[in-house]
Amino acid sequence: MQQPLLRIYRFQTTKILKLFMSKSAVTASGTNAETRHPAANQAGEASAAIGSAALMQDRGAVVIVPGDERCRLRVTANGGLILTKMNPPTPWSRRHLLLAAAAAGMLLPRSAAAAGEAVRIASLGGAVTEILYRLGAGPRIAAVDTTSLYPAEAMREKTQVGYLRALSAEGLLSIGPDLVIAADGAGPPDVLALVRDAGVRVVMVKEPPTPDGVLDKIAAIGRVVGLESEADALSRAVASHFADLAALRARIAKPAKAILVLSLQGGRTLVGGANTTADGMLSLAGVVNAASSLEGFKPITDEAIVAAAPDAVVMMQNGPEPARPEAVFAPDTALGHTPAAATRALVTMDGLYLLGFGPRTPQAAADLMRAIYPGLPRG
Numbered sequence: 001m002q003q004p005l006l007r008i009y010r011f012q013t014t015k016i017l018k019l020f021m022s023k024s025a026v027t028a029s030g031t032n033a034e035t036r037h038p039a040a041n042q043a044g045e046a047s048a049a050i051g052s053a054a055l056m057q058d059r060g061a062v063v064i065v066p067g068d069e070r071c072r073l074r075v076t077a078n079g080g081l082i083l084t085k086m087n088p089p090t091p092w093s094r095r096h097l098l099l100a101a102a103a104a105g106m107l108l109p110r111s112a113a114a115a116g117e118a119v120r121i122a123s124l125g126g127a128v129t130e131i132l133y134r135l136g137a138g139p140r141i142a143a144v145d146t147t148s149l150y151p152a153e154a155m156r157e158k159t160q161v162g163y164l165r166a167l168s169a170e171g172l173l174s175i176g177p178d179l180v181i182a183a184d185g186a187g188p189p190d191v192l193a194l195v196r197d198a199g200v201r202v203v204m205v206k207e208p209p210t211p212d213g214v215l216d217k218i219a220a221i222g223r224v225v226g227l228e229s230e231a232d233a234l235s236r237a238v239a240s241h242f243a244d245l246a247a248l249r250a251r252i253a254k255p256a257k258a259i260l261v262l263s264l265q266g267g268r269t270l271v272g273g274a275n276t277t278a279d280g281m282l283s284l285a286g287v288v289n290a291a292s293s294l295e296g297f298k299p300i301t302d303e304a305i306v307a308a309a310p311d312a313v314v315m316m317q318n319g320p321e322p323a324r325p326e327a328v329f330a331p332d333t334a335l336g337h338t339p340a341a342a343t344r345a346l347v348t349m350d351g352l353y354l355l356g357f358g359p360r361t362p363q364a365a366a367d368l369m370r371a372i373y374p375g376l377p378r379g
Helices: 013-021 038-043 053-057 094-105 107-115 126-134 152-157 169-173 189-197 211-224 228-249 277-284 302-308 339-343 351-355 361-372
Strands: 008-010 026-029 032-035 045-047 071-075 081-085 121-124 141-144 179-183 201-205 257-265 268-272 297-300 312-317 346-350
Touching: 121 126, 126 141, 126 179, 126 211, 126 351, 141 152, 169 189, 179 189, 179 211, 189 201, 201 211, 211 228, 211 361, 228 361, 257 277, 257 302, 268 277, 277 351, 277 361, 297 302, 312 351, 312 361, 346 351, 346 361, 351 361
Parallel strands: 121 141, 121 179, 179 201, 257 312, 312 346
Antiparallel strands: 008 045, 026 032, 071 081, 257 268, 268 297
16 A cells, blocks of 8 residues: 655645746655755654544645655545655656645635535636626636736736636646636637546637627526526626617717727727627617628728728727827828718727726617717617
8 A cells, every 4th residue: 555645734725836946946755855945944743644634724825846756636525635745756746746736725625616615716808807706706816817808806806827828737726716607719728628627617708799698698607606696686787787778879870980999009999890899889889880791809901991981090009198180080090081081080998998898888889879879869
């Protein structure tokens, strides 16, 4: 029978991840581990009884893997950890190291989720985070991505794990989540697969840029976090706003054409074509997408901009200062030779508010509609 190695040390999860990735964190001889890592010297020995569930009362309790030994980490039924030497040795891969660290750092949150509700949610996607807050699940969020800009306290109070489409398994696992809720497009996919392999539930939320898509998203997130009644109430309120928006849109006598510009970098104009959130928002606002001949978010040529002849230009406000009409419609630019330039019809809006397709989408579409159709009858 293989004998367990004898030392367990207490660390915060982020420290253990760094320690696992170190090439010479700990050396071992027989069944006694001798630490040679400065962080381990500061931690102190917890116990020689590796199988004891008492060791797991602190979420930061972890096992140090000996650098000179090939071992297998096993979680026992009572919540303990057993680390045994493998014969013959097998090489440790980055995947094995991450899974071992995850098993040590996330045991208690995962147990809490199994007993009822998730208490350490990683929320990935601006609309996902906004919906969770609207449902009252804000206190259960442990981490967010950098697109989670609303409400403001999400970025101010929660751990950030990077950009939605450039996540890392180390960053996600280091916060010890018991549930990951991610908008479609989050990734890379192999990162989320590794998080799943670590035993963390990962739920992907579809994001079609339509009223039904928003309502389905609210319902899906409500089911995942066990707040179905709150989600139902929010869905009814948002559906009512969409109905008001449709009534307002019906008053438009002659639809305007607009182009939604994501960036004007290096002389290249990036716009939202068909089947995008940009196209969906323009449609909700009763506006024809002048770039609908393109599919997805694509660069558009100067000639195509002039030929599209937009009546208005819509842009996201990414910084403290909005884009200025005199710069956007400068005489030496393609946009400066469009009908929008003649009337200085430039609309700037917060990016998440405009394209997030969350609970505030009906209001965002109404604001855009009013900006493009200032004379639209009310009431």
